[in-house]
Every structure is written in structure tokens, then in C-alpha cells.
Amino acid sequence: MTFLDSPGDTQRSARVLFINSTLVGSLFAYSAAYAQAPQTQIEEDRARLGNSTPLVEQIDPATIRDSERAQADAAEKAAGDDKLDTSGNLLGNMWGARSWMYKHGISFDIQEVDELWGNGTGGSASGNDGAGGSGTGPSYDGVTMPTLTVDTEKLFGLKGGLFNVSALQTRGRSISQDHLANFNPVSGFEADRSTRLFELWYQQSFLGGKLDVKIGQQDLDTEFLISDYASLYLNANFGWPMAPSVNLYGGGPSWPLSSPAIRIRYRPSEKFTFMFAAADDNPPGNRYNSTPIQQATGSISGYNSDPTSQTYDGANGTNFNMGTGALLMTELQYALNPQPADMSNVAKNPGLPGVYKLGGFYDTAKFADYRYNRNGGSLGAAVANATAATPQSDLTPRWDRGNWMVYGIIDQMIWRPSLTSARSVGVFVRATGNGGDRNQISFAIDAGLNLKAPFKGRDNDTIGLGWGIGRASSGLRQFDRDSQTLVQGNENHLELTYQAQVTPWMVMQPDFQYVWHPSGGAPDWTGLRRVGDEAIFGLHSSITF
Secondary structure (H helix, E strand, O other), rough: OOOOOOHHHHHHHHHHHHHHHHHHHHHOOOOHHHOOOOHHHHHHHHHHOOOOOOOOOOOOHHHHHHEEEEEHHHHHHHOOOOOOOOOOOOOOOOOHHHHHHHHOOOOOOOOEEEEEEEEOOOOOOOOOHHOOOOOOOOEEEEEEEEEEEEEEEHOOOOOOEEEEEEEEEEEEEOOOHHHHHHOOOOOOOOOOEEEEEEEEEEEEHHHOOOOOOOOOOOOOOOOOOOOOOOHOOOHHOOOHHHHHHHHHHHHHOOOOOEEEEEEEEEEOOOOOEEEEEEOOOOOOOOOOOOOHHHOOOHHHHHOOOOOOOOOOOOOOOOOOOOOEEEEEEEEEEEHHHHHHOOOOOOOOOOOOOEEEEEEEEEEEEEEEEEEEOOOOOOOHHHHHOOOOOOOOHHHHHEEEEEEEEEEEHHHHHHHEOOOOOOEEEEEEEEEEOOOOOOOOOOEEEEEEEEEEEEHHHHOOOEEEEEEEEEOHHHHHHHHHOOOOOOOOEEEEEEEEEEEEEEEEOEEEEEEEEEEEEHEEEEEEEOOOOOOEEEEEEEEEEEEOO
């Protein structure tokens, strides 16, 4: 854990902690008898969109887990019983152990994700091979995530309580980091190799499930900024978008990193949901090497070379950094034509469902400026003209207080042949925008078209075509001009993917992506030419043990 900057900071933090503890304590004391079993955000959106979302939402292993649990819960409700459905687990009932744990409110799952990737053209040579190779070639990455969840009502009678703890074991190499030089990785599952704690939180529901509070170590990308249709795709931008990924410290509290946080969710009706979260903004705790502009000056100003290193501080996931700033995030959701649970008995057509979201965040920390150094001069010019006699302050970015982003999301079904048909077509659009002086990305948008149940007898399969663009900020472009390097602009990426349920416990997903102007036309290892456009092929598998 990092230390706070001053005794005043310590006193303020103590007061905030006392107030938050008092608030949470009061909420727990308030009528827990009126609570009911909590519902994940994935399960809620799945129900509102009439089960037209992908079978497995590929934002991170936690959303895969929540997708599988939502599928199992739906199967149990359809069967009209409260028996545990273990058909979606490779190990089944584990010789009766799962049934016994289920009876006592305990669930244990293991998510296994494995991927093979290959780049056929473009890209850049890797620093790992001395820049002597090419930007093409194969790569493997994998993730194993065990999760233990406890329903406190079944275990000892506390209604509406849910305890969750999970861990990660990540392995392989990142093809994006080695060869592609993109704004965002081509896979949301690429991560530094480590074995670490992931989540550790408790959630309590109140008011018949309309209000719930989650407190503890958590990643926000399982609930905030989600487009459920976009979560079909493997490119990381379709999960936690590129703007917060490259603009926040270490990408913010999103997979594979998590932060101490409190999240409040209020659902006054079937159509409206309001969420608010206050989280630590810097999961790895690396204030002086966690933003891209610090990497641009790192070779001459001494910054660490890995901006999102999970092995620099808190390699085991227990850093619990609280020393840089707070990330305050809010989201308002509106469900258009939410669907009944049983479509077979509907007397009137409820209409085509959609979910519309508006949100944003504010980060209270200081961020490195792209245009100016600590002395008020041009940072880029200082880097371009650096010599052994150049003062260190000329090569250090100016620090600017605060950072923000706003976003909007549309998930809308646009066609289905009948109310009870598994087949449907859905579209999504998501846009983000923020200031340009202290961020690498100032504007980004992604959109796509999904066809659920594309073939007869393949009700749980989905095929999709998605596109996205990210715009380098004005500050980054000015830094490039001043430092006399190639000026970055827009990165475009296109993805064609097919998610197929091979067995109840295994999903396979062949994938093709094409990236134009990686990182907006960033220079390759030579510094003289831009990274070439990339044609990337992948095969993704997801297994639930």
C-alpha cells in the first residue's frame, strides 16, 4: 500500500473512511429482511434484451462467469425447479460436491480461456527479439480464474448478501505488445504473466432488490461502460474502451486489475437503473510510469518501461493503492420495451427491446500533460533537442489536476421473426469523449451488427461484424510535431467473429481483425516509418470446469 502525501491527506482520508463506514453500516442495519437474491448486471441486461445477447460476454473472465451463471439460472427457471444445473460445467456435479455446496449457498467455478493469434501482415518487430524479427507470427495467451461465491441467506440466513472472491493465473505472450503497437490489444484477455488476487467484495441488497451496495476489491468493467452486444467481440476496445484503457493510470480498475471501491446500484423500476462508484484510480500504484506520455520520455527521464505493469507494485493483487486519487463514475440506464420472462404466454407484443446508457467519470488525481513540461515549455521540443546537459525538469511533463470522460451506449434489437424465436438481429453504438491535453485518446466510437442463432439448431451461436475508431488527442499530436516524429491520427479496426457453443461447457470463437493505421500511424521500431496495417487471425476457447 502506498503512503499518502501529507498528514492532511491522512486526516481527510480517515474522515471519508469513517463517513463511508457509517453509511454502509446504516444501510446494513436498515431492513435487511426486505432484501432478495442479488442479480448481476450481465443477468439484468440479458433479461431486458430478451436473451438476444451473446451466450458468453467476452469482456473478461468475470463476465464469462456471470454469463454462464445467467444461462444456468434461466435453464432452472424454465424447468420450474430449484435444482442445480451442472450441464454447463466440464466436471459436472463433482461427485456430489457441487450439490452440497449449492444447498449451503456456496458456488465454485473455474473459467479457462485460451487463445491463439497470428498476424499475417504489417505490424512491427518486437523489442523482445532485438527488433531483428518482423511484425508477423503466432502468439498464445491464457487465463485461469477460480471463483468462490457465497449466498449469505442460504448459508446463515442473511437475505440479499453475496460474498465473492476470485484469483487469476495469466500466461503466454501479448501479440499486441510484441508486434502490433495498437491503441488497444486485439484481445481483451492479453495480460502480463502473473498469479494474483482479482476480486474480493461483499454485496448487500435492500428494498426488495431495488438497491444494492457492493464494497471491496472490484473491477468496474463488469458493470459500467458495458455494451452487451459489443461484448461478443474479442478486441479489447469492445469491452473496456480504448479511451479509459490508455488515459487512466494503468487502464483504471478494469481487467486484469481491480481496486478498492464502493458501488451503489438503484433500480426503482424495470426500466431505469442508476449506478455510482467511487474507486481507487490507480490499481498498480505506479504514478510515475503509468501513462503513455511518461513512456515517450521514459528513455531519457528514467520512467519504468511498462505503463500497466502488474509486477511493479502489488504483483499478487494486494497492493490496495490509495495514494493518487479517486475515480468517481456514474451511469444512468433506460430499458426500452423490457421483455417478459416467459414469452410463450405473452398476449401482446412487447416490442423490440433496447438498453440506452449515459455515463461518465471524473478522476481527482493529477495527470501528465502532453504539451508542456514542468517549466512551462514545450515537452516535445525538449525531448527532440535533449542532450546530456538538458535539465531533468525540461524532460518531465507538467502535472494537470483532474481528468474526465463522458459516454453513451445504445444496444437495440432491430429484428426477430417471432416472439419465441431464438433468432434476432441487434445493433450497438458506443461513443466516448474527453479532453485532449492530458490524454492519448480524445474521441472513440465503436458499432456493430449481431445475428443471434444464425443457423437452424444453433440457438446459442452468434455471428457479428464490428468496427471501431480511436482519435489521437490534440495534445499527443502536438507532442509528435514538437518532438519531430511521425504525427499520430486515427486508428480503425474491423472485426468479424463467430461464437459457437460446442458443448454446454465449451465455447469456441474463430476471429478475424483488420487494423488500419495502428495507434494512428505510430512509428515502428526504426522511428522512420509507420507501423503497417495488420490482418490478424485468432481462435478463442472458453471452458467452464
